[in-house]
Amino acid sequence: PYLVPVVILIVGPATWVEKFPEARGTRQSPVDIVTSRASSGGSAPPLVWRYSVNHPRSVVNPGYCWRVDENGYDSELRGGPLGSDVYKLQQWHCHWGSVNGEGSEHTVDGRAFSGELHLVHWNTSKYNSFTEAAGQPDGLAVLGVLLMVGSKHDELDKVVRLLPYIQHKGDKVTFSEPLNPANLLPKRIAYWTYPGSLTTPPCTESVTWILFKEPVQVSAEQVRLNLCYYVNGKNV
Ligand SMILES: NS(=O)(=O)c1ccc(S(=O)(=O)c2ccccc2)s1
Numbered sequence: 167p168y169l170v171p172v173v174i175l176i177v178g179p180a181t182w183v184e185k186f187p188e189a190r191g192t193r194q195s196p197v198d199i200v201t202s203r204a205s206s207g208g209s210a211p212p213l214v215w216r217y218s219v220n221h222p223r224s225v226v227n228p229g230y231c232w233r234v235d236e237n238g239y240d241s242e243l244r245g246g247p248l249g250s251d252v253y254k255l256q257q258w259h260c261h262w263g264s265v266n267g268e269g270s271e272h273t274v275d276g277r278a279f280s281g282e283l284h285l286v287h288w289n290t291s292k293y294n295s296f297t298e299a300a301g302q303p304d305g306l307a308v309l310g311v312l313l314m315v316g317s318k319h320d321e322l323d324k325v326v327r328l329l330p331y332i333q334h335k336g337d338k339v340t341f342s343e344p345l346n347p348a349n350l351l352p353k354r355i356a357y358w359t360y361p362g363s364l365t366t367p368p369c370t371e372s373v374t375w376i377l378f379k380e381p382v383q384v385s386a387e388q389v390r391l392n393l394c395y396y397v398n399g400k401n402v
C-alpha cells in the first residue's frame with residue numbers, strides 16, 4: 167500500500183505557545199465566566215472612570231478587528247479591583263465573529279455574544295509607559311463590553327462608519343469628531359473581574375479583566391460592516 171503523506175496544519179491559538187511561552191501560563195484569557203462560581207463583590211470600592219472627549223483619535227486596521235488609539239490624551243480609571251492605582255486609556259478595539267451570535271472572546275455560562283469591545287488601560291501610578299506596564303502583572307486593566315445585536319449604537323457608529331477607509335492591514339484614518347468612550351459602556355456597571363492575560367499574542371499575563379455583566383446593543387448592520395471590513399483586512 168502507498169504511504170499517504172499526512173500533513174497536520176496547526177494554526178491559531180494552538181501554535182501561540184511555540185512563539186509566546188506566556189500562552190502556557192496559569193492566568194490565560196479569555197475564560198468562560200461561570201456565574202454560579204463568581205463570588206459577590208464584597209466591599210470593593212466603586213469603579214470610576216473619566217475620559218477626554220474632544221481630541222483627535224485614529225482608527226487603525228491592525229490586521230484583526232479595528233483599534234482606536236487615544237494618542238496619549240488624558241483619562242483615568244480607578245477603584246474597583248484596581249487598589250489605589252490610577253490607570254490611563256491607551257486604546258480600544260473590538261473582536262467580532264464571522265457568525266452572528268459568536269465572536270466575543272469571553273463567554274458567560276458557555277454563551278458567546280456577537281462581539282466584544284476592549285478598552286485597554288495601563289497603570290500610570292507604577293509604570294512610566296504602556297510598554298513597560300504591559301509586561302507587569304498589575305500593568306494593564308481592560309474593560310470588556312459584550313456586544314449583542316439590537317438597536318444601533320450611535321457612539322460606536324462614529325468608528326464603524328470609518329471602516330470602509332481602512333480596509334487593509336496597516337490602514338489608519340484620523341478623526342476629530344467628539345467621542346466619549348464612557349458612552350461605549352453599559353448603563354448598569356455591575357461587572358465580573360479576574361486576573362488574566364492579553365487574549366492575543368504575546369498573551370502576557372498582565373491584565374486585570376473587568377467584564378461588564380450587561381451587554382450593549384449594536385445593530386445587525388454595524389455587525390455586518392465590521393465583519394465585511396474585517397474579513398478582508400483580517401489575518402487569514
Ligand atoms: N484583546 S486584549 O485586550 O487582551 C489585547 C491584546 C493585545 C493588546 S495590545 O495591543 O494593547 C498589546 C499589549 C501588549 C503588547 C502588545 C500588544 S490588548
Ligand SMILES: [Zn+2]
Nearest residue numbers: 259261284365
Ligand atoms: Zn481585545
